[in-house]
Amino acid sequence: xxxxxxxxxxxxxxxxxxxxxxxxxxxxxxxxxxxxxxxxxxxxxxxxxxxxxxxxxxxxxxxxxxxxxxxxxxxxxxxxxxxxxxxxxxxxxxxxxxxxxx
Amino acid sequence: xxxxxxxxxxxxxxxxxxxxxxxxxxxxxxxxxxxxxxxxxxxxxxxxxxxxxxxxxxxxxxxxxxxxxxxxxxxxxxxxxxxxxxxxxxxxxxxxxxxxxxxxxxxxxxxxxxxxxxxxxxxxxxxxxxxxxxxxxxxxxxxxxxxxxxxxxxxxxxxxxxxxxxxxxxxxxxxxxxxxxxxxxxxxxxxxxxxxxxxxxxxxxxxxxxxxxxxxxxxxxxxxxxxxxxxxxxxxxxxxxxxxxxxxxxxxxxxxxxxxxxxxxxxxxxxxxxxxxxxxxxxxxxxxxxxxxxxxxxxxxxxxxxxxxxxxxxxxxxxxxxxxxxxxxxxxxxxxxxxxxxxxxxxxxxxxxxxxxxxxxxxxxxxxxxxxxxxxxxxxxxxxxxxxxxxxxxxxxxxxxxxxxxxxxxxxxxxxxxxxxxxxxxxxxxxxxxxxxxxxxxxxxxxxxxxxxxxxxxxxxxxxxxxxxxxxxxxxxxxxxxxxxxxxxxxxxxxxxxxxxxxxxxxxxxxxxxxxxxxxxxxxxxxxxxxxxxxxxxxxxxxxxxxxxxxxxxxxxxxxxxxxxxxxxxxxxxxxxxxxxxxxxxxxxxxx
Numbered sequence: 057x058x059x060x061x062x063x064x065x066x067x068x069x070x071x072x073x074x075x076x077x078x079x080x081x082x083x084x085x086x087x088x089x090x091x092x093x094x095x096x097x098x099x100x101x102x103x104x105x106x107x108x109x110x111x112x113x114x115x116x117x118x119x120x121x122x123x124x125x126x127x128x129x130x131x132x133x134x135x136x137x138x139x140x141x142x143x144x145x146x147x148x149x150x151x152x153x154x155x156x157x158x
Numbered sequence: 159x160x161x162x163x164x165x166x167x168x169x170x171x172x173x174x175x176x177x178x179x180x181x182x183x184x185x186x187x188x189x190x191x192x193x194x195x196x197x198x199x200x201x202x203x204x205x206x207x208x209x210x211x212x213x214x215x216x217x218x219x220x221x222x223x224x225x226x227x228x229x230x231x232x233x234x235x236x237x238x239x240x241x242x243x244x245x246x247x248x249x250x251x252x253x254x255x256x257x258x259x260x261x262x263x264x265x266x267x268x269x270x271x272x273x274x275x276x277x278x279x280x281x282x283x284x285x286x287x288x289x290x291x292x293x294x295x296x297x298x299x300x301x302x303x304x305x306x307x308x309x310x311x312x313x314x315x316x317x318x319x320x321x322x323x324x325x326x327x328x329x330x331x332x333x334x335x336x337x338x339x340x341x342x343x344x345x346x347x348x349x350x351x352x353x354x355x356x357x358x359x360x361x362x363x364x365x366x367x368x369x370x371x372x373x374x375x376x377x378x379x380x381x382x383x384x385x386x387x388x389x390x391x392x393x394x395x396x397x398x399x400x401x402x403x404x405x406x407x408x409x410x411x412x413x414x415x416x417x418x419x420x421x422x423x424x425x426x427x428x429x430x431x432x433x434x435x436x437x438x439x440x441x442x443x444x445x446x447x448x449x450x451x452x453x454x455x456x457x458x459x460x461x462x463x464x465x466x467x468x469x470x471x472x473x474x475x476x477x478x479x480x481x482x483x484x485x486x487x488x489x490x491x492x493x494x495x496x497x498x499x500x501x502x503x504x505x506x507x508x509x510x511x512x513x514x515x516x517x518x519x520x521x522x523x524x525x526x527x528x529x530x531x532x533x534x535x536x537x538x539x540x541x542x543x544x545x546x547x548x549x550x551x552x553x554x555x556x557x558x559x560x561x562x563x564x565x566x567x568x569x570x571x572x573x574x575x576x577x578x579x580x581x582x583x584x585x586x587x588x589x590x591x592x593x594x595x596x597x598x599x600x601x602x603x604x605x606x607x608x609x610x611x612x613x614x615x616x617x618x619x620x621x622x623x624x625x626x627x628x629x630x631x632x633x634x635x636x637x638x639x640x641x642x643x644x645x646x647x648x649x650x651x652x653x654x655x656x657x658x659x660x661x662x663x664x665x666x667x668x669x670x671x672x673x674x675x676x677x678x679x680x681x682x683x684x685x686x687x688x689x690x691x692x693x694x695x696x697x698x699x700x701x702x703x704x705x706x707x708x709x710x711x712x713x714x715x716x717x718x719x720x721x722x723x724x725x726x727x728x729x730x731x732x733x734x735x736x737x738x739x740x741x742x743x744x745x746x747x748x749x750x
Binding site: 085088103106113118119132134136138140 | 656
């Protein structure tokens with residue numbers, strides 16, 4: 057009698073393990089599909105970023121900026137029109153480079 | 159199952175007829191069956207099972223296992239190529255000069271293509287190709303594979319896919335974009351359709367820029383989604399290369415050069431801007447140029463990088479090196495007086511001359527007024543070997559280690575072969591050939607108190623090691639002379655700019671064609687600014703000005719002035735000179 061109960065128990069255990077394995081496998085696969093599509097999206101965003109960088113470089117070309125400025129009637133200041141400020145010695149020693157964050 | 163059904167139907171049929179036969183009374187049961195029949199059946203079943211077992215064993219463990227496994231995997235597993243992206247080329251401030259984005263190559267199997275005429279027209283429109291050409295390619299039945307167009311944008315291919323025409327396919331590739339176009343074409347170079355470097359930095363840094371494609375084994379489900387994977391080889395993207403080029407300075411140099419070449423109807427021109435402190439090349443411009451985005455119409459003439467791969471006889475820009483060598487050797491002092499009258503000098507059977515006769519000049523004035531006779535007299539004071547060694551130390555006759563494809567050494571013959579006339583002409587830049595990059599590098603000696611830096615095309619954070627060539631005193635004396643050369647009495651007042659003190663030397667060299675000097679010239683100017691603390695060396699060369707104006711001081715010096723003024727402002731260098739543009743200069747610039 058006890059032996060039969062054991063058998064049933066073990067059989068049930070076996071079946072639940074088998075089902076759990078299937079579920080786990082299924083879940084892992086569907087998660088992998090999600091991961092894959094997220095990675096695909098990341099790649100696409102990288103490509104878009106590259107493309108935008110190219111567009112930025114193209115649009116910020118000095119040539120096109122100059123054309124636009126000319127259309128607006130802008131002129132580059134010559135040396136005589138420029139006001140030069142003498143900074144205190146410490147900061148004059150390390151002038152702010154254009155584009156650097158300070 | 160089938161038998162029980164048929165039995166049921168038999169029973170039903172009998173029921174209908176009302177003819178009931180009990181199971182016990184089945185007449186079949188009364189038939190006597192010989193015992194061997196059931197044994198035979200059993201035996202046949204047994205043999206069948208053994209055969210099945212044997213077959214299974216054979217398939218699982220036999221010789222054909224690998225084949226079967228491959229066949230099985232082919233149903234669900236795929237090996238995917240994972241492309242690697244080529245590295246970006248950027249300027250020193252991170253502005254993109256070259257970058258790759260995915261594209262598609264559209265190809266067809268002509269035999270498989272079934273498209274209506276309207277569809278072909280639509281494809282031709284989308285691919286931007288000639289309809290007739292497209293039809294001809296699709297009609298080409300001899301070939302099983304034809305490219306319809308390469309480097310097509312991904313969006314365009316999606317639209318073609320929507321047409322769902324059999325036999326037309328697309329495969330992945332990359333398209334390289336050069337947003338700066340012509341401006342920096344000669345530095346950056348270009349790639350071919352296979353994304354391999356062909357010219358310029360793209361070729362020189364091929365190993366860094368090129369990625370290595372990877373591959374992975376994936377398992378796909380019924381819907382074609384990837385559910386498991388295994389990397390066979392990870393892809394390695396190419397590394398980005400940051401150049402020393404500053405795209406703003408590059409534009410300044412390029413547009414100034416282009417303007418000058420067009421104004422003087424010259425054959426070509428080249429310019430280079432070098433950071434004196436680091437040896438970084440801030441700009442390297444050439445005209446004629448080409449657009450690397452449109453690779454169909456590349457001519458050899460436009461591709462030539464005249465700064466690094468073309469040599470020319472430098473003419474008078476060579477003089478400061480001869481004079482500096484004499485100063486360094488103690489043969490002359492800056493105020494030593496030299497008789498240059500009557501502006502001609504005969505050495506052996508040849509006579510050399512000055513453009514204008516000057517009379518007695520100091521060594522300083524010899525440089526400022528660019529006297530051939532004066533320079534030759536100074537150079538002849540020195541042994542040929544000493545001069546040769548000095549020129550070699552300045553880098554002439556040696557290929558620069560700049561890592562650029564096709565950079566050449568120029569030609570400086572060994573001193574043993576020099577006759578006196580040659581020693582004289584070489585001292586003022588004839589009978590010797592150099593590249594513009596060599597000239598610019600050699601002038602860093604004067605700009606840096608006697609040290610020479612190596613040029614580099616990549617952004618360098620550390621200071622480049624410099625080699626001492628001259629004493630600091632000699633270099634300072636040369637700076638003074640070179641500043642005099644752009645003075646009112648010098649050969650190049652047009653090189654001056656408002657706000658900064660500049661120094662430099664003009665060169666006007668007759669060209670040698672088939673061993674004869676012809677009436678065609680190379681006008682050049684090499685200089686640096688600001689003189690009080692030099693930041694940039696700029697060398698400009700204009701090849702064969704087509705008008706009557708061909709002197710370096712008239713053709714190349716204004717280009718130098720334009721580049722120097724705008725560059726120093728862009729680099730935010732503090733001015734060290736008078737801010738007003740000299741009146742004489744205004745008149746000079748306005749003169750045709």
